[in-house]
Amino acid sequence: MMLAREAGSWLIFAAGGAAVVLACGERGGQSQAKSDTTGASAFAVSSQPLEPIPPDDSLARPKSLHQVGVPLALTDSVIPKDNPQTPQKIGLGEKLFFDRRLSANGTVACASCHDPRLAFTDGRPVAVGILNRLGQRNSPTVLNALYNQMQFWDGRATTLEQQVGLPIVNPVEMGQPNLDSAVARIAAIPEYRASFIRVFTRQPNPTDLVRAIASYERSQFSFDSPFDHYMAGDSSAISASAKRGWVLFKTRGRCNLCHLFADTTTRPTRFTDDQFHNIGVLIVRHNVVPLARQAEQAIAKGDTIAIDQAAILSPMSALGRFLITRADSDIASFKTPDLRNVMVTAPYFHDGSAATLWDVMDHYNKGAGTRDPYLSTEIQPLALHETEIDDFVALMASLTSPRYKELGARELARQRQLSRTSRPQRDSVRAFGPKPVQPKPPGR
Ligand code: HEC
Ligand code: HEC
Numbered sequence: 093m094m095l096a097r098e099a100g101s102w103l104i105f106a107a108g109g110a111a112v113v114l115a116c117g118e119r120g121g122q123s124q125a126k127s128d129t130t131g132a133s134a135f136a137v138s139s140q141p142l143e144p145i146p147p148d149d150s151l152a153r154p155k156s157l158h159q160v161g162v163p164l165a166l167t168d169s170v171i172p173k174d175n176p177q178t179p180q181k182i183g184l185g186e187k188l189f190f191d192r193r194l195s196a197n198g199t200v201a202c203a204s205c206h207d208p209r210l211a212f213t214d215g216r217p218v219a220v221g222i223l224n225r226l227g228q229r230n231s232p233t234v235l236n237a238l239y240n241q242m243q244f245w246d247g248r249a250t251t252l253e254q255q256v257g258l259p260i261v262n263p264v265e266m267g268q269p270n271l272d273s274a275v276a277r278i279a280a281i282p283e284y285r286a287s288f289i290r291v292f293t294r295q296p297n298p299t300d301l302v303r304a305i306a307s308y309e310r311s312q313f314s315f316d317s318p319f320d321h322y323m324a325g326d327s328s329a330i331s332a333s334a335k336r337g338w339v340l341f342k343t344r345g346r347c348n349l350c351h352l353f354a355d356t357t358t359r360p361t362r363f364t365d366d367q368f369h370n371i372g373v374l375i376v377r378h379n380v381v382p383l384a385r386q387a388e389q390a391i392a393k394g395d396t397i398a399i400d401q402a403a404i405l406s407p408m409s410a411l412g413r414f415l416i417t418r419a420d421s422d423i424a425s426f427k428t429p430d431l432r433n434v435m436v437t438a439p440y441f442h443d444g445s446a447a448t449l450w451d452v453m454d455h456y457n458k459g460a461g462t463r464d465p466y467l468s469t470e471i472q473p474l475a476l477h478e479t480e481i482d483d484f485v486a487l488m489a490s491l492t493s494p495r496y497k498e499l500g501a502r503e504l505a506r507q508r509q510l511s512r513t514s515r516p517q518r519d520s521v522r523a524f525g526p527k528p529v530q531p532k533p534p535g536r
Contacts, residue, residue, distance in 0.1 A: 135223070135225040135226070135263070135264055135405065136225065136226040137223065137224040137225055137226060138220040138224045138225075138226050139224075140220065140224070142199060142224060143204065145190060145192050145201045145203055145204060146190070146203045146204070146207040146208060146209055147208075147209075148186065148187075148189075148190040148203070148208075149208070151208035151209060151495060152186060152189075152190070152203075152208040153186075154179075154182050154186075154308075154311030154312070155311060155312060155313050155314060157313075159313070159314075159315040159316035159320070159493075160315060160316050160320045160321050160324050161315035161316060161317070161320030161323065161324065161361050162313055162315045162316075162361075163239075163361045166239065166361075167238070167239075167313060170238050170239060170310065171310060172251065172253075175253065175303045175306060175307060177307055177310060177311070178291070178307075180287075180290060180291045181291045181292075181303070181304050181307045182304075182307050182308050182310075182311045184284075184287045184288070184291050184304040184308075185304040185305045185306070185307045185308025185309070185311075186308045186311075187284075187287070188202075188278070188301070188304055188305050188308070189201065189202045189203055189206075189305055189308055189309075190202070190203045191278075192204070193277050193278065193281070194260060194266060194268075194274050194277065194278065195222055195260075195265075195266035195267055195268065196222060196266065196267035196268050196269070196273070197222060197223070197267065199222060199223075200221055200222050200265065200266050200267070202259065202305070204221075205219045205220075205221070205231040205259075205265075206231060206233070206234045209499075210436065210437070210499075211233050211235055211314075211433045211436045211437050211493075211496055211499075212233045212234040212235050212312070213230075213231050213232065213233050213436075213437045214231045215438070215439075216230075216231070216439075216444065217230060217439050217443065217444025217445065218230055218443065218444050219231045219265070221259075221262070221264045221265040221266065221267070222263075222264065222265065222266060222267035223267070225263070225264035225405075226264065227264050227265065227404045227405060228403070228404060228405060228406070228407070228409035228410075228443065229245055229403065229404065229409060229442050229443060229444075230245075230439065230440070230441065230442055230443060230444035232245070232429060232437075233433060233437050234309055234312050235312050235313070235314040235432065235433055235493075236312070236313055236314055236362075236430055236432055237252065237255075237309055237312070238252065238309060238310040238312065238313065239313075239362055239430070240364075240366070240427075240430075241366040242366065242427065243255035244258075244403070244427070245403075245412065245426045245427055245442040246368070246403060246412050246413045246415060246416055246425075246426060246427065247368065247413060247416065247427055248396060248399050248400065248403065248415070248416050249396075251306070252305075252306035252309050252310065253302045253303060253306045254302075254396075255306075256301075256302040256305045256306055256309075257271055257298070257302050258396070258397075258400045260274050261274075261397065261400075262400055262401065262404050262405070263401065263405065264404055264405045265404065271298040271301065271302075272298065274298075274301065275296050275297060275298055275301055278296050278301065279295060279296040284296060288300060291304065292304075314432060314433060314493045314495075315361065315432070315493065316493055316494055317432065317433075317490060317491050317492055317493050317494075318330045318334075318490045318492075319334070319338075319487070319490040319491050320361075322334075322335075322490070329490075330486075330487075330490040331486055331490070333482060333483045333486035333487075334483070334486040334487045334489070334490040336480075336483040336486075337483035337484045337485070337486050337487025337488070338487050340476075340480055340483055340484060340487075341484065341487055344474060344475075344476070344480075345456070345474060345476070345484060346470060346472075346474070347456075347484075349365075349470050350364070350365050350367065350369055350428045350470065351363040351364060351365075351428060351431055352364060352365040352428075362430050363428075363429075363430050363431035363432065363491075364427070364428040364429060364430050364431075365428055366427070366428070367427075367428060368412065368413040368422060368425035368426060368427055368428070369425055369426070369428060369468040369470070369471075370412070370422075370423065370424045370425045370426075370464065370466045370467050370468050371426075371455075371456075371460060371467070371468055371471050372424075372455075372460025372464055372467045372468075372471060373424075373426070373441045373442065373443065373445060373446075373455070373460075374441075374443060374445045380410060380411060380423050380424055380464075380466070381423075381534055383407065383408055383410065383411055384411055384414055384420065384423055386408065387402065387408045387411055387414070387415060388418065390402070390408075391408075391415065393418055399415050399416060402415055403415060409443075410424060410443075411423055411424060412424050412425045412426045412442070413425040413426065413427075420466070420533060421466065421533075422466075423466045424464070424466055425466070425468075426441075426442045431488060431491055432491050432493070433491060433492055433493055433496060434449070434488050434491060435449070435488055435489045435491065435492045435496075435500045435503055435504060436492060436496045436499050436500050436503050438503065438507065440452050441455075446517065447507075447510065447514070448507040448510055448511050448514075449484075449485045449488055449489075449507060450481065450485060450507065450508075450510075450511035450515060451511075451515070451516065451517045452517075453476070453481045453484050453485065454481075454515055454516075454517035454518040454519070454523075455517045456471070456474060457473070457474045457475075457476045457481065457518075457519075457523040458473060458517070458518075458519040458522035458523045459471055459472045459473035459474065459522060459523075459527060459528070463528070463530075463531055464530075464531075465530065465531045465532060465533040465534070466533060467530060469530070472527045473522055473523050473524070473525060473526070473527055474523060475523055475524050476523065485504075485507075485508075489504050
């Protein structure tokens with residue numbers, strides 16, 4: 093095995109003939125990277141002990157449509173014709189979602205990184221998978237993922253059926269060599285054989301495996317938040333501070349340019365335009381242009397498995413949507429996430445680099461503040477005062493579904509406390525300064 097250090101932070105390993113480039117040890121937070129020399133290949137690993145699989149309890153059950161704010165017609169329209177919802181199929185998908193036997197060594201389930209107790213996230217900056225291997229990206233929530241027009245931070249999957257297959261075969265997530273191995277594992281269990289025959293009238297196979305899990309994902313809609321009640325006409329459902337935050341969100345904050353919420357469209361209840369933008373998240377630590385040229389050489393356009401690996405376990409992850417489209421304008425662009433339940437899904441951004449919603453607000457307030465030629469032109473200094481930042485946070489806290497009400501209150505208190513001593517993204521000079529001149533993109 094060859095080991096070299098480059099740019100102070102990237103380790104390059106040549107494992108089994110193929111060079112794998114990994115980012116190591118530069119991230120704050122609880123996961124400290126070190127190199128793993130026990131396996132045949134080398135991956136950055138977390139020093140945290142392996143957690144047990146979260147419980148498959150009431151928080152994990154399919155959700156009721158009787159929630160204020162559920163978009164009924166839209167919910168219906170996102171169910172594909174060839175994979176209709178049935179209670180048995182959703183139940184099978186739920187079992188599989190919590191089953192670590194889907195992973196290569198029987199230690200990691202979908203729920204390991206999408207824990208219902210944390211609104212289907214993992215509370216870590218970046219995900220930790222099989223053999224404690226560290227990924228490059230933050231685990232998004234599965235709640236309301238059924239409404240996403242594209243899945244993953246870079247939209248490399250368009251359907252949930254496509255999405256489900258990728259973590260199973262990713263070497264740092266569930267580590268299976270292919271879907272057939274995962275199916276073989278499941279097919280060896282008589283109870284699963286019986287369930288597949290009951291639901292699909294045939295033996296376990298990759299198509300039905302991903303269909304069952306996708307059906308379960310489509311049962312996870314989450315509304316009924318104080319904000320939904322406010323929108324439905326209960327003017328006392330949110331605080332005065334959250335109301336001010338809502339006005340700022342649509343005006344000086346410019347948030348609704350991307351976190352779209354219009355009650356006049358057919359997709360009214362989402363806080364996303366389903367588009368990709370470069371908002372400058374820590375872009376400065378990556379030299380993205382050489383990285384982009386490297387990706388063009390290393391990855392065949394449209395090779396989903398290679399793109400998935402680049403996104404999850406290489407520094408090319410930072411290229412975001414570019415990995416799929418190869419358009420320079422998409423360099424470091426990521427999908428606008430829905431903001432529902434955001435209070436309980438810290439840390440934030442595609443790389444988990446913002447610990448609190450105050451850090452997120454500081455990022456926007458200073459207009460990202462990087463000299464990035466691909467930064468969205470919509471990102472600019474906002475000149476927000478502290479009380480206004482608190483109002484934005486109050487608004488975002490009002491987007492929490494009742495199931496996470498207590499967690500939301502605890503988390504708001506925790507983040508507020510943390511923000512009193514730690515505001516690493518705050519830069520008042522930039523926030524109240526002029527919009528910087530943006531450098532031109534380099535020519536090809
Ligand atoms: C090791 C941790 C890990 C495991 C295991 C895992 N995921 Fe994820 N999941 C992630 C990360 C990280 C992302 C974001 C990756 C990206 O965008 O490139 C993600 C993205 C997703 C998304 C997309 C959400 C969105 O808003 O775009 C869904 C849905 C999802 N996972 C469901 C699943 C299912 C179902 C399984 C099991 C088959 C699973 N995950 C296994 C970590 C994990
Ligand atoms: C130009 C489009 C754009 C604008 C304007 C914008 N956002 Fe975002 N937002 C995004 C994108 C894209 C991401 C994901 C970026 C990433 O992770 O690299 C994001 C991420 C976030 C996140 C993190 C969510 C998570 O789950 O990690 C929060 C919170 C957020 N935005 C709130 C806001 C608020 C509040 C405003 C207004 C002050 C705002 N955004 C303005 C596009 C935008």
